[in-house]
Amino acid sequence: MSLGALPPLREALETHGLLARKSLGQHFLLDLNITRKIARLAGPLEGATVIEVGPGPGGLTRALLEAGAKVVAVEKDARFRPLLEDLAIAADGALQLVLADALAVDEAALVGGAPAAVVSNLPYNVGTPLLVKWLTGGFRPTAMTLMFQKEVARRIVAPPGSGVYGRLSVLAQACARCELVMEAPARAFTPPPKVDSAVVRVTPRDDAPDGRRLEALQTVTGAAFGQRRKMLRASLRPLGGEALCRAAGLAPESRAEAIPVAGFLALADAWRAAAG
Structure with a gap:
């Protein structure tokens, strides 16, 4: 099976009877035009190792694989294992599935200490803690392309003097160059959340604080x-x-x-x- 032979995401979800869980902050991004745009915003991915958190049914995962990335997908919700295993078979070894809580996982161990980027449509309820983990922890990604609630994205890139400039703004900008590169309306997701979303490109600084x-x-x-x-x-x-x-x-x-x-x-x- 090839990636092109996979069933549409909505069909795969219906086949397995899967619905988003509010308790896990799940909102599925099923529009492959949007997921492919996110993959392009992440930069050249051919042969690159990418960690994706919260792949769910695998919409962004498909786009990353199409772009030539080697993907390590960290998923907490075991319900998605069958869908992601089908995707792994179609990806012919380019997808590694890890069933774990991303807040607790050792990313450096997952990639064997090799350089890796992070590209994710992050679950809303853990987006900020995960960003702080990657900015301050032992694993430092080569770059991050991350989707957050729009309000959180605005806080990350906010300049001094703006109403949303705060602790997260300072921490993120001290460690990286942060740019809001894309917005996504609530209607792009299934089910639609109550707020819009946005993608932030985070590039670590050479002079980041020790x-x-x-x-x-x-x-x-x-x-x-x-x-x-x-x-x-x-x-x-x-x-x-x-x-x-x-x-x-x-x-x-x-x-x-x-x-x-x-x-x-x-x-x-x-x-x-x-x-x-």
Whole structure:
């Protein structure tokens, strides 16, 4: 069997009596025109190793395989095993299915330590934790092309001063170049969610913070945005308050949403220096 001989996704779902589970944040992307566009946005994939989380019935998986990728598909819902195993047979060895929780899996072990990108239509309920895991954990993808709820996507790419700029914006942009590259209306999914979605392209920076600097960055952003309506001298009081701000070259009366990523990195460095 070849990829072209597979039945349409809707037919395969009906054959197996499969419906999306709200508890798992599932919304199926069955339009192959959209999934192929996502695969193109991920860049040249011929011969590349790609990790896909939450493949479900395999719509995006098919597009990635058509583009020549070697796909490691991590799926928590065992109901999709028959569909994905059929796809693996058609892919002639280019698809590896892993039945596991992506939040707990060791991605580096799955790919044998080889470089790998991540391309996924992420389940809504774990999208942010997975992004943070890949930005800060031991496995660092070569690139990520990820679909989120549009609101989350906007937070990831938000500039300072915007209403949605926050802790996730700073963490993501300190570690990577982040670009919103595509939007998808709710009607593109089955069943349609209550919100639109968007794809973000995340490319790791060569100068991304190392482990200790990243921990400090998460500490200062947690304090600053935990009380975002307060001036920094107040929200950062447990960490040094006004003195910490001045050590980082920031005005103590500034508020978190006005501070650029470089300013938060300066705060992280000043806090580490003060802590010895």
